Amino acid sequence: MSFMHLLSVLSYVLISISFTTGQQNPVFLCYDTGNFTTNSNYANNRNNILSSLATDVKSNNGFFTGSTGQVPNEVYALAICRGDSTLTECARCINSTSQDIMTECPNQKEALYMSSGCLVRYADRSFSGKMELDPVIIGCNASNLKSDMTQFGKIWGNLMDSLRKKASMSYSQFRFATGEADLTLFQTIYAVVQCTPDLSQIDCDSCLRQYVANYSSHCYGKQGGSFRGPSCMFRWELYPFYNAATTNNSTIAPGKSQISSSIIIAIVAPITVAAVLCLAGYCFLTRRARKKYYTAQEEFVRYPSVKMYKVNNITVEPNQFQKLLSSLLKEAKTQAVIDPKKFATRKGNFTTFQTLYVLVQCAEDVWNTDCSDCLEEAISGLPIARIGGTVLFPSCDCRFELYPFYNENLTPSPPVAPTPVLQSPPSPVTRPKGKSQISSSIIIAIVAPITVAAMLFLAGYCFLTRRARKKYYTAQEEFGHQKVDVTNVLMDCSGL
Incomplete structure (x- = not known):
């Protein structure tokens, strides 16, 4: 009965996430x-x-x-x-x-x-204070990477290694870290890692290390994914999904004030910024447009499958166990396809004291052939060497355990999943300020170049916006107004 709640909640969320932005299951x-x-x-x-x-x-x-x-x-x-x-x-x-x-x-x-x-x-x-790796919830982005996988593996691995070390350090209050790394000129990897603060530094490091090491065997070549467990988690994407402005957990060691160095930096830095700001503004606007594209893609990118498995493997008669499991799953699948509720369970004696329990289910509105195909694919993804496991798709799911996890007399209706809680950005982190020893001439040297830089940036922005508007009207005159079939676009994106 209890795990039926999980199956129902996950199945509902995987379907309803098509209409939810920025949330995971x-x-x-x-x-x-x-x-x-x-x-x-x-x-x-x-x-x-x-x-x-x-x-x-x-x-x-x-x-x-x-x-x-x-x-x-x-x-x-x-x-x-x-x-x-x-x-x-x-x-x-x-x-x-x-x-x-x-x-x-x-x-x-x-x-x-x-x-x-x-x-x-x-x-x-x-x-x-105890590290627990089981159960683990795995989410894999449906879209494949188009980058060089050797280069990606090196950049991604270095980023995750850096964040793992940062999160596990004792000075990190929440054992939490975020970071990003440039994959290509127009693609950036964004990542979050976190442990529960009651873990020791060694256990936090070990938990994240094991999840990261197992990631490639589940989501290799995908454009994003996540591992979530009781003691730690990590997630990465090709678009910003966390509040970057409020997640700086690095330490800053204050040093002695050096007036001469401060004056040089105060004058040279703003002038240098002013000289290159037009180029930077152009790159910024181009990059922002691309980031908006990836953010918009979050509405359409799906996490179409969830796999859960027990850490322990079958050690007694593994061949007999796999043979019994395959037989029970096949029988349950055959019954579920023709059952009005698209639901079936089976159990069989594995040993004298152990019974194997199996459950399969499809959404009631799918065709029999689609139900059969969905269950076939889900069953093929089960970790048959483990003592238990689950695979969930939007249209079907299957599970096996060595203990009764379903009600053999009743088939409850799925409960309504809770509405995901939207996150708001946290309050800015307050940092201590030192005494100011800068004269009015230094202030002028700082403010004047920054003002010029801001004006140059605004001028560049207006210029680029005006040029884009002109291109738009030129295209209008050449081709006239075009009407886009939004339905077809959404249908295509939903298959990602």
């Missing part, structure tokens, strides 16, 4: 490690700690971990927001998530919620 995980009854001590403790999470996170600058109650009814909780969130938006995300997780996982003793904005988890066991 939120994921609910309701663990089957134990249940509690309504109005029990554990239920009251869970409600109390989750209800106060938003306040606790806001008062602790975006991260909180703690517990309430006494053993065996003690509840442990953790909440964290992405490092470029404001405290207000962070508290809003945590509050909404805490309410949703109590609804989606009404009686499970352990649950986890991951989104692009925040993470909330609770359990009847202590997990603070």
